[in-house]
Amino acid sequence: MKAIVAENLTITYDGKPALEGVSFSLDEGETLLLLGPNGAGKTTLLRTIACFHREYTGRLEVFGREPCDARELIGYVPQSHSLNERVPLTALDVVAMGGLYRRGFVHFRIPREILEKAEEVLGFVGLAHVRDRLFRELSGGQKQRVLLARALMSDPKLLLLDEPLSALDPSARAEVTGVLSKIKRERGITMVITTHDINPLLEIGDRIMLLNRRLIAFGRPEEVLRDSIIKSVYGPLARVIPVGGKLFCITGDVHLPRKGGGGR
Ligand SMILES: Nc1ncnc2c1ncn2[C@@H]1O[C@H](COP(=O)(O)OP(=O)(O)O)[C@@H](O)[C@H]1O
Ligand SMILES: [Mg+2]
Known part of the structure; x- marks a missing residue:
């Protein structure tokens, strides 16, 4: 089953194209990394797949349905969360909220089965121990994991994540990447x-x-990560180099891993 099919997809804002003539498909269970400079249309594509933006032409299907008919299959984690951090929500509250919106209304008191599920999902992202801590007091990596847990509450078949690693330090990035990898695997x-x-x-x-x-390009990593392709988007200084048998992209703001250390 195809999770996403796009054919000649053009997405516009007030008639002006942000993204033009995009075709690709993604199989169920696959992970797609969406790369491109600022203003490339990455967020626009995600928001259109999630049915937050509807101005497009061409074909776009999520599990064989139009995006707006597939909303219950989709979890979306925006680049910056809109939680009001002045409201003293605990980690568990934030996760449980992911189960409430899905029902179309906000409860005064969170039902027991939703709290139990929230605890289970918090455990899945490795944060059972912070369930009663205030969300605003968590570290950046912990906050992002809570937001992932919140998105998992609706048992999505497709998870859309907008820059989940931005603004995180290397160790927090590793935390979040670990959870993403677990979501994919398990x-x-x-x-x-x-x-x-x-x-x-x-x-x-x-x-x-x-x-x-x-x-610009779509395919398996070894097909897409080529000097000529990367340079065409990021300029002549960008390049792809193998480090320890793995490919590594230098796109301008990215540094080589330190000796002995992973990450950046
Ligand atoms: N709400 C909006 N109204 C009008 N134009 C927008 C809106 N959101 C994004 N755009 C435009 O669409 C283009 C792609 O933006 P975006 O999808 O945010 O790129 P990226 O996420 O890759 O940085 C940009 O030119 C941006 O100015
Ligand atoms: Mg963006």
Whole structure:
């Protein structure tokens, strides 16, 4: 089953194209890394797949349905969460909220079965021990894992993640990457992940898409990660180099791993 099919997809804002003529498909269970400079249309594509933006032409299907008919299959983690951190929500509250919205209304008191599920999902992301801590007091990596847990509450078949690693330090990135890898391995959820820095995510990427207002390249990592392709988007200084048998992309703001250390 195809998780996503796009054919000649053009997405516009007030008639002006942000993304033009994009065609690709993604199989169920695969992880797609979406790469491209600022303004390339990454967020636009994610939001259109999630039915938050509806102005497009061409074909776009999520598990064989139009995006807006597939909403209950989709989990979306936006780049910056809109939680009001002045409200003293605990980690468990935030996760449980993911189960409430799905029912179409907000409860005064959270039903027991939702709290139990929230505890289970918090455990899955390795955060059972912070369930009663305030969300706003968690570390960046912990917050991102809580937000992942919140998105898992609705048992999505497709998880869309907008720059889940941005603004995280290397150790927090490793925490979050670990959870993404576990989601893929243990739950088999199809994922689309936009990222500035592809290197921490290369291990879990089955497909890579390079966007710059149109589709520059799409395919397996070894097909897409070539000097000529990377340079065409990021400029002449960008390149791909093998480090310890793995590919590594230098796109301008990315550094080589330190000796002996992983990450960046
Ligand atoms: N709500 C909006 N209204 C009008 N134009 C928008 C809106 N959101 C994004 N755009 C435009 O669409 C293009 C792609 O933006 P975006 O999808 O945010 O790129 P990326 O996530 O790759 O940085 C940009 O030119 C941006 O200005
Ligand atoms: Mg964006």
